[in-house]
Amino acid sequence: MELYTDAYYMNEAFKMAKIAFEEGEIPVGAVVVCRKKIIARAYNQTEKLTDVTAHAEMLAITAAANALGSKYLPECALYITLEPCVMCAGACFWSQLGEIHYGASDPRRGFSQISQYLLHPKTKLSSGLMAEESKQLLDHFFKKLRN
Amino acid sequence: MELYTDAYYMNEAFKMAKIAFEEGEIPVGAVVVCRKKIIARAYNQTEKLTDVTAHAEMLAITAAANALGSKYLPECALYITLEPCVMCAGACFWSQLGEIHYGASDPRRGFSQISQYLLHPKTKLSSGLMAEESKQLLDHFFKKLRN
Numbered sequence: 001m002e003l004y005t006d007a008y009y010m011n012e013a014f015k016m017a018k019i020a021f022e023e024g025e026i027p028v029g030a031v032v033v034c035r036k037k038i039i040a041r042a043y044n045q046t047e048k049l050t051d052v053t054a055h056a057e058m059l060a061i062t063a064a065a066n067a068l069g070s071k072y073l074p075e076c077a078l079y080i081t082l083e084p085c086v087m088c089a090g091a092c093f094w095s096q097l098g099e100i101h102y103g104a105s106d107p108r109r110g111f112s113q114i115s116q117y118l119l120h121p122k123t124k125l126s127s128g129l130m131a132e133e134s135k136q137l138l139d140h141f142f143k144k145l146r147n
Numbered sequence: 148m149e150l151y152t153d154a155y156y157m158n159e160a161f162k163m164a165k166i167a168f169e170e171g172e173i174p175v176g177a178v179v180v181c182r183k184k185i186i187a188r189a190y191n192q193t194e195k196l197t198d199v200t201a202h203a204e205m206l207a208i209t210a211a212a213n214a215l216g217s218k219y220l221p222e223c224a225l226y227i228t229l230e231p232c233v234m235c236a237g238a239c240f241w242s243q244l245g246e247i248h249y250g251a252s253d254p255r256r257g258f259s260q261i262s263q264y265l266l267h268p269k270t271k272l273s274s275g276l277m278a279e280e281s282k283q284l285l286d287h288f289f290k291k292l293r294n
Contacts, residue, residue: 090234094199
């Protein structure tokens, strides 16, 4: 896979989602990229941390801010395998992320179910990269959970 | 002040907001109460932690979950001096908080500007306790910041 492309970064986020899957977490993964470099990687850890706020995006935003020493991330791009929820969209807003690329849509809890305007007006948004793989991983997880 | 009343708990949250003020943070404070006991206290620490996700509610929800060893907080009440933003309302949703009592409304960034339905349907909501004091503290902070 060609380096430094959206597809490459989303695949890195997907690798994080697979780690979440292996650890019994709802499989969602994220990376944050700044000037082509991945400065944060995270996956959902709500079970391990016993903390509903430990979504992949939240952890990735916190880690990216630590890496840069800045609360605001206008020069950063977030790659996340699933559409952010309202909480995570709110965090994206506050961080003023430059770009958000999400994979699968979340028709139940995705922020766009509430409003397209939860993100910062300067944030560029795209979706659909590796959507099918990300959705299949989630479906597989919930199917396993039910059995 | 009478113990174990909403006014008492909100005053404890307000004490947290005053600590935030003294530390140069936007002065918002929170406590989480479970079976009459305060199990978490927190104030906004976005500056100190260089982290936009470090709102008082987020820190309080994480701390309360740690204290109880449970991600979900249906038997808990959150007292927060300012109306939660979208991010924090999303966290409140996921935690299934039993009650939320907020002080001052936030006409710019309060979740109710977006939708009244961001909270969990089982969460009881009230507002207005110590609203004037909480707003004055915020106004004082921003006035000082501008000078």
